[in-house]
Amino acid sequence: MAGEREHIREIEQVLSGRTSARDDVVVKSWLRCVDTHRLDPARPTEAYIVPDTQLREHREQSERLIAIARSGLETLFKQVAGQNYVLLLANAKGVTVDFLGDPLFMDQLRTAGLYLGSEWSESRTGTCGVGSCIVTGEAMTIHQTDHFDTTHTPLSCTAAPIFDTNGELAAVLDISLLRSPQPKISQNLALHLVTASARRIELANLMAQMHSEWVLRFSRSPEFLDVDPEAAIALDASGRILGTTHGGALLLAQAGGVDWRHAPSPIGQSISRYLDVSVDDLPSLTRGRPTEERLVFGRSGSALFAHAIEPQPTTGRRAPVEAVPKPIGDLSGGDPAMAATQLRAAKLARTTMPILIHGETGSGKEYLARAIHDCARRPGPFVAINCAAIPEHLIESELFGHVAGAFTGAAAKGRKGLIEAANGGTLFLDEIGDMPYPLQSRLLRVIAERELVPVGGIEPRQVDIKIISASHHDLRKLVDEGHFREDLFYRLNAASLNLPALRERTDFEWLLDRLVDQRAHLAGRTARLSPAARLALIRHRWPGNIRELANAIDLAVTLCEGGMIEPADLPDFALPYLTPLASPARLVALRAPSPEDERAALLDALVAAGWNISEAARRLGVDRTTVHRRMKRLRLDAPN
Known part of the structure; x- marks a missing residue:
């Protein structure tokens, strides 16, 4: 195309030393693109989105900054509402770790690279708002043909640096348009707004630290x-x-x-x-x-x-950094995997970031979500919704509510939906992977705009909610299969928490005793486990996780006589485990009667596999991480 050829010719003239009407920052960037980054203006490159695993790593590394910057991004997005701007928060490597944009244009935004996970480093993309801002440390507008790569010349990108408290560049805040007026001066207001927002984010970061x-x-x-x-x-x-x-x-x-x-x-x-x-x-x-x-x-x-x-007053000794609030701390008895999840959950509870909890069915996802809500101390209620339990034809009105006369059978005065009922508090969306695809775009708008429109209504209603979602599905796989919206996945997955399966937890007996005490108290009885019943419960694989264990204890407390739970009081699954275990594999995979027996069995399995952890895990039917975790707990070290 003539426009592309003209753009390439102008870059070549700059490279030959001719003067240019471009801003000095643009000319210097063009020179870097060729001399340092070895880019060719005649070879346009499509926008690059980093793989999902890399994006997750980038977001986890920037988690604290994302939480602090989120309020500033949302405020800025409201200031430019209706003008088709997209907001990007990129880390120091140029990877977009958070963004706000109109859900109606997600496909166009992804194609243009104005999307979560897009990399805008100058070395990959050439002259651009984010990349050139990272290099210079200065706020700037890279407008249309200021871009080095002709792929990006329709865009107008205005960026401002965000520095940490030590003066190091930590991130870049960018506000971009797919299409804009021709004069570069049209983005002066955008430059002012993004610079002011970056300044306020830096201030919030300093005050927090x-x-x-x-x-x-x-x-x-x-x-x-x-x-x-x-x-x-x-x-x-x-x-x-x-x-x-x-x-x-x-x-x-x-x-x-x-x-x-x-x-x-x-x-x-x-x-x-x-x-x-x-x-x-x-x-x-x-x-x-x-x-x-x-x-x-x-x-x-x-x-x-x-x-x-003045410094914030403290009473007595300062609480340790790693302290976990009681509601979250009460969820485990010291299991290492749970401890890591609890510490992460405690930090996230203080933010408004959406949280996605991964875990098998029955592993305690709602308990964790409720504990996070209790630690957040939000004034509103905790509202839990099981997206798989509500009939598909009712879920829209259940979630969003309806106005009077919205449909046949609608309440005469209308009805408030569950989302609005959670206003000021926490909305827990359990089994989010089962939400009907058409409703996902509406939920995306609630998250992005903090407002909803009831069924049959036209006026939006503002909502202030912290969203926690959960699923036993692999949502990334559902996205790849076209059953779950990718943009909604990234919105919900701003931060993730993983709950280990009950069979993987090293605090199983702590949890077992806790459930026996709780269920017996609720039933108005006293109960304790006989050694044989305890051993049968320890040996079970617990495919239903904590929910299955709680049901088993409920049955046992009801059937036991004299306050002693015997094997006969347990569900039928316990019968096969009343005979001695026969192999090292079962001792390790299903739990041994004692730590000494488990250690001996695990040692036998490792020796038989030549201390090859992967092979030992395959023979035992468990994950490599399980073998490593139990080696550490049982103090087993591989020979040099």
């Missing part, structure tokens, strides 16, 4: 000091700088009278090196004084308004 330290926030205007400061720094009790926003680093350099590009990092330096302020002055800069009186001066003579925020 440094809540137990002094924080100084700055503004050149007293009117905005307390509501929308321009920069912030964190200080320890001796007045040394612990962290800054990017604006804070620039401000300190200016106050110290040095060029920020060549100034050493302010981290670890005394605040008095830059400002005429000491730790003793900080209390006088709190909100106890009018904003116009909170004035500080830099060593260069510059003046700024400052707001000092």
Whole structure:
């Protein structure tokens, strides 16, 4: 096409040294694309989406930043509502780890690379908003033919860097259009908005990390000091700088009278090196004084308004970082796999991120979801919906509600749906993989827009909900088969939790005793397990997981006499396990009567397999991770 040939010719002219009307940042990027990245403008490359496994790794590494930035993204998305903008949050490698866009245009957005998992590094894509922002550390607009690759010339991308508290680039916030007006100046407002949002995300990150330290926030205007400061720094009790926003680093350099590009990092330096302020002055800069009186001066003579925020008070000793709140902590008795899940769940409970829980049927997904809700302390209720249990012809009105007269048999005054009933609280969507495909797009809109439209209605209703979903299906496989929307999968899977099967848990006996006590108490009886009954329960494979175990205990508590549960009181599945176990495989796979027997059996299996973990796992009929976990628990080390 003529337009493509003209674009390639212009790049070649720039490479030959001719002057260009393009912005200097674009010209330098074009030169890098050829000289450093070895890209060819005559060979366009389609947008690249990283594989799902890599995307999951990128998102897990950026999990904390995604949680902090999410509110800023949603606020920005509302500011540009109706203008067809797409928001991308990319990590320092240029991979999109979060995004907001109109669900109606998902196919077009994916094709253009404006999608979750798209990689916009300059080395792969050429000149682009995200990639060039990563290289330069500066906010910019790469508009249409500013792009190096002709594949992306219809796009207009405006990006701003997000720096961590140590001054390292952590992410890029990008706002893009599939189509835009021709003049580049049309994106000036977008540049202002994305830069302001990045600044606020940095500030939120600093406040979250440094809540137990002094924080100084700055503004050149007293009117905005307390509501929308321009920069912030964190200080320890001796007045040394612990962290800054990017604006804070620039401000300190200016106050110290040095060029920020060549100034050493302010981290670890005394605040008095830059400002005429000491730790003793900080209390006088709190909100106890009018904003116009909170004035500080830099060593260069510059003046700024400052707001000092005191360290958050603590009562007694500081709680350990790894502490898990009681509702989540009560879900296990020390199983390593569960402990990792509990720690992750405790961190996620404090965020509004959607959570997807994976686990076999009966493994306790709803218990975990309810515990997360209890730890989040949201004012609204916990509403659980089993997507597989509601008839397909009723599920839409059950979820979204309906207005009066929406259909034959509808309530005369209309009815609030379960989603709206969860407003202010947590919506738990169990067996989400069984949700009818047509309804998935409507749920996607609820997540993206935080609003719903009842059946038969036209006016949207705002909802504030934390969404936790669960499935025993492999949702990724359902996506590949076309039974589950990919965009909804990524929305729900912002963070994931995995529940181990009961047969894999090392705290089985703790859980067993806990259930016996609970079920006996509910039945108004006392009960305990005889050694033979305990052994039969330990040996069972528990395909139904905790739900099957709870049913077995309910039966046993009901049938037992004298408070002692015997094998005869257990379900019929227990009978085959009342004879001695015959092989190392069964001792390991089904649990041995004692740790010593299990250790001996596992050792025999490992020796027989020549200490090949994969082979031992195959012979035992368990996963490699199970063998590794039990080796660690039983203190079995492979010979050198």
